[in-house]
Amino acid sequence: MSPQNRVPDRDGNPRAECARAGSLSITRESLRLLYRLADRPTCWRLAAAVAAIAASSILAALAPLALKELIDAVAVTGRADLGDGPPFALLAGALYLAALGGSRVLAEIRPALTGGAEQQLAGSIRQAGFAHLLRLPMAFHHDQPSGSLLQALQHAGAGTRMLLMALTGSVLPVVVEIACIAVILARLDQPALAVCILLSGAAHAVLYARLAAGLGTRSRDVVQGSARSHAIVADHLQHLEMVKCQNAEPDACQRLAESTDAERAHWARLHRQRSRIGIASTGIFCAAWACSMTLAGLAVRDGTLSVGGFVLANLYVMQLVRPIESLGAGVRDLVQGSEWLRPVLGMLNQPTEGPALTGPAGASSGASASTGTAAASAASRSSPPSLSARSLCLRHGDRPVLDAVAFDVAAGATLAIVGPSGSGKSSLLRAILRLKEVERGDLLLDGHPIADLPPASIRQQVGFVAQEAALLNASIAANIAFGNPPSSDAAILAAANTAGLADLLRSLPDGCSTFVGERGMKLSGGERQRVAIARAILRRPSLLILDEATSMLDAATESHVMRNLREACRGCTTVMAAHRLSVVAHADEILVLDRGRVAERGTHLALLAAGGMYARTWAMQAESAPA
């Protein structure tokens, strides 16, 4: 299957094989995944739980045998002989109680053993899912609401618990118990009775196999519905300011209400399907019980079965109710738990961008990070790469974005990309970072096709400042240090000062320790951009990529920050996109993009002299600039 086919749909379910696989194969895949993730203590705990379950089930199955002996002894002597010595009836009674009690005690030990295993596996699956999500290409994330991904990770934990509960609490004990009962019933030497019970078992198997498929579909609908609702909540919370300014709170609530209604309908269908299985199971049991008792009664009348044997047959048939009900519940939970895990399995089946780097983030980009000023850090960075493009074509889905773009940037030189909005500037920068794959042509880093280089090894040498500064809900210092080699407070402060944050930090009571809020909402747009620039400076990149990095700064601050940035990253190869042409005037070459094609190229002065698109834009901006 080609990678494109593995891109997920908008409902949170990958369009990979996983989304089409039947419930049974999803259950198999879920169990394989849990097996891979189980650590040694969990394996031991589960092995002990299985042993306890098997012993409990065997004791439960044997208990009626002791009762039969007790009843037969009483029936033969007419009374339970409590006279001389330990009588047989007393022994049989004691064994009956011991078997019942032992079975219960062992059954109670199971949750204590499986509880720890459930916690470990649920935690590990979330960890594995999150780690994998981070390594999936941006194309996956562009098509996937983050709320539904979050919900998929949560469902994975719940699904894991449900699967383990179903296996260790229902399916496994019941299978052992039914096997024991089958052996005992066979030894009663009542073939008609045995056939009757076997037929009932077969009918149940057919019932579960047929209804489990329907249950899988209903469970999948519930999971998708819930993912949709989560995506709606996350989407509106992330854009709360816009929702408020649009007075759109009722619209947002309405969207969630519609999704919740659909979800409720899916749940109702799931519950109906579960009830259908339960009712059909009870019907089969009643028919089997009526047949068995009729046959056992006839055998007692004909003298081929003792009274104890009749009671035993009755007990076992009755005792089959609970296991068969448990088995039904177990199968239902197994199917449902697997469906809860399906989205994460789908995610884990998606091919990642390439191997992640091991060791601390940015570790190789310079070990002397902890002390330096910007100048010292510039000296310690690895040598800058050259960058070139030949006939580069790129598309987003069916839309061509770049067409036959070519350029050469020597090591340490600066290439600027300008052009109207939507002309493909950001897409080109993302192609260099391998956040977007090239469709045709070559993009070469130091002569190596970027498509052949692991994304992590490219990004390790890059300092990237995006159009919208991405800040985590942490302190300013933590945001500057994020993903960079371990740095001292002095180095972080130096980077912040270089990025023009000195005045801001002085004005904040907590300085660099000030929390910036979710997505940096407690800072202004320009402050967020400067924190992102400080992060890039601290990285001591050999390749600097700036996408409208200073678009939110006033002209004076922009010129000050850009001067500092050039000084701090002196010697870096730089590729920058900007609308404000004054920012790119110093570049060694300026590429003017128009609808994905290179319309003009040259230095600032050459482009002005050419009197084309660049010169017209320059004149327009000069006119509107404040004196």
Ligand SMILES: Nc1ncnc2c1ncn2[C@@H]1O[C@H](COP(=O)(O)OP(=O)(O)OP(=O)(O)O)[C@@H](O)[C@H]1O
């Ligand atoms: N993930 C995406 N999926 C589909 N189309 C996209 C995606 N990202 C960008 N595009 C489209 O690609 C085209 C180029 O976008 P790009 O962001 O590269 O332009 P730009 O020159 O950087 O624009 P701006 O100056 O406004 O930032 C646009 O028409 C845009 O709609």
